[in-house]
Amino acid sequence: MITLPSVAELTQELIRFDTTNPPGNEAGCVAHLQRLLRDAGLQTVVAGASDSRPNLVARLTGRGEAPPLLLQGHVDVVTTAGQAWTRPPFAGEVVDGHVWGRGAIDMKGGVAMMVLATLRFLGDGGAPPGDVVIAVLADEEAGGLEGAGWLAANRPDLFTGIRHALGEGGGFAWYVGGRRFYPLMVAEKRGCQTRAVFRGPGGHGSRPLRGGAMARLGRALVALDSHRMPVHISTATRLMLEGLRDGLPEAPLREQVGRLLDPAQTDSALDQLGEVGWMLDPLLHNNVNATMVRGGIKINVIPSEIELDLDCRLLPGETAESFLPELRGVIGEDAELSVMRQSPPMPEPELGPFFETLRQILREADPDGTPIPYLVSGGTDARHFAQLGIRTYGFLPHNFPEGVAYERAMHDADERVPVSALEFGTDAVHQAILRYRG
Ligand SMILES: [Zn+2]
Structure with missing residues (x-):
């Protein structure tokens, strides 16, 4: 049994690869995750348009009681040029309970959550109900043509039988009128x-x-x-x-x-x-x-x-x-x-049983929070996977405290994430895998 990093440690490690897109250069970061997943016993495939910009698809075999579930996240990040950072953006420091750096929220922290929520099934965790397929993607920030778009066009075989995915674009605590909401992406513009x-x-x-x-x-x-x-x-x-x-x-x-x-x-x-x-x-x-x-x-x-x-x-x-x-x-x-x-049209939102399960997980994890459906004003890699008939829900729960606009720093200076939010999200994603039935 290998020793797994904590979600904060893995987020730090991923931030230290400068994957600013352009040019992206995701290869080192992808190889790091491939080593971790392969050493843990998952099957891994690396594929992409070029050697410097690969994607990784890893599969953990389940009990065959549910369809495979896709967890998709990108490891490229947007530029830090011209921004005044308090801490260096690619050092991955932990200061005052936060992991600092470009990608802490968008979305190396999210990728770390997905990977560790999956690896929790190893050891005494038992196999998940269905296969878990992790897609670590290049190029999301520039449209995904070398990332999710490339995989959907060239390697649809890696996603056979998948109907649902979890991705970015949902689950960040949002405060309105003193109440805490968790908007979960069901559609995007x-x-x-x-x-x-x-x-x-x-x-x-x-x-x-x-x-x-x-x-x-x-x-x-x-x-x-x-x-x-x-x-x-x-x-x-x-x-x-x-x-x-x-x-x-x-x-x-x-x-x-x-x-x-x-x-x-x-x-x-x-x-x-x-x-x-x-x-x-x-x-x-x-x-x-x-x-x-x-x-x-x-x-x-x-x-x-x-x-x-x-x-x-x-x-x-x-x-x-x-x-x-x-x-x-x-x-x-x-x-x-x-x-x-x-960009291609997206299907109408579906609030089926899996969405209800995701809501229930959050209600249990945070009884004071209210999960609601959410339309994302931007675009994510969900639209590429939609071409394969895969419906993505934005589900990377972060229980941010009120009063700090963490999301505002997403493409700006001083991006950082509370370690406690990473742990909260990892638990929630693990529960989603555990309870997924199709
Ligand atoms: Zn993103």
């Missing part, structure tokens, strides 16, 4: 990268010119800044808001959350809800952010064409066809719009 092209007369920079491409761009940007997109209440958002409302004490907060469910009142209720409204806003609208502008090649030449790239995120059920008229309704007729890249 869909990226729809859109380009707007503005045209107008060009000319010499020495002569007056009004109404050109620059002015049209300016009008569109001001319109985006001053208008919300239309309200849509998707199934996932409705389930989340109902859970939130029912878990809150009486008025006024409960009543304000309830008003979000009436599209005629949604936007005014969001404004009243402050920080909570800011969190919920993207779950009620297709979201648009202007992120890149290209136009002009010389300071004395007025450009006749300017490109504006828009990061658009669509709610479940929305498509480019339904969204582009909405966007035009806000920015007007000046731009020529085209969709550059759209």
Whole structure:
């Protein structure tokens, strides 16, 4: 029997591999986990688009009483460039009960939880009811094309028979009105990268010119800044808001959350809800952010064409066809719009028996917390596994204490995680494996 690290120790070890993406360079981190899992007796496969960016798939054989369950997590991290850190981001220090470093929350801590929750079945733990398949993934932060996307396209054989997965995007304690909630991801938004092209007369920079491409761009940007997109209440958002409302004490907060469910009142209720409204806003609208502008090649030449790239995120059920008229309704007729890249549609959320089990695990682990369904405003690797018919629930429970915005540091300076939250999550993931029946 090998000696296993604690979840905090494994998180520290993983943080010390600098897997900043780009370029990623996940190989060392993946090899470290492969050694641990292989020495513990699991079957392991390493596969990927290149030697420097492999993925790892490990399997623990179960008793055959449940389908295999996938635990999927990425080991690449976002950049630390230009950020002022209190502690070095790749040292993996433990200070004041926290593991510090890039990836502590997103999501090397989560990968450590998954690995140790699985390895707890070794020794006197007995075999789990079904096989446990751990996927350690590269490249999530840049879209997953060399990670989960690559595996789904090239090695679907490694995931045969899997219907459910646990992944990131859920389980972080969230405080509203003094109550603790655990939002568990059941659906995510869909990226729809859109380009707007503005045209107008060009000319010499020495002569007056009004109404050109620059002015049209300016009008569109001001319109985006001053208008919300239309309200849509998707199934996932409705389930989340109902859970939130029912878990809150009486008025006024409960009543304000309830008003979000009436599209005629949604936007005014969001404004009243402050920080909570800011969190919920993207779950009620297709979201648009202007992120890149290209136009002009010389300071004395007025450009006749300017490109504006828009990061658009669509709610479940929305498509480019339904969204582009909405966007035009806000920015007007000046731009020529085209969709550059759209991520695949996701299935409707399913709150079946496994989701109820996940909720029950959290109710037992934290009787004062309320688990609720959650729509993620960004995207995770869940969408790649969805192409194989695998439904991912975001379930990495962290019982953060109130008052510290741990999630805010996720792609920013001073990312850190309480050791106690890592232990809480490892227990919860272990329970999920133990109780999974399909
Ligand atoms: Zn992540």
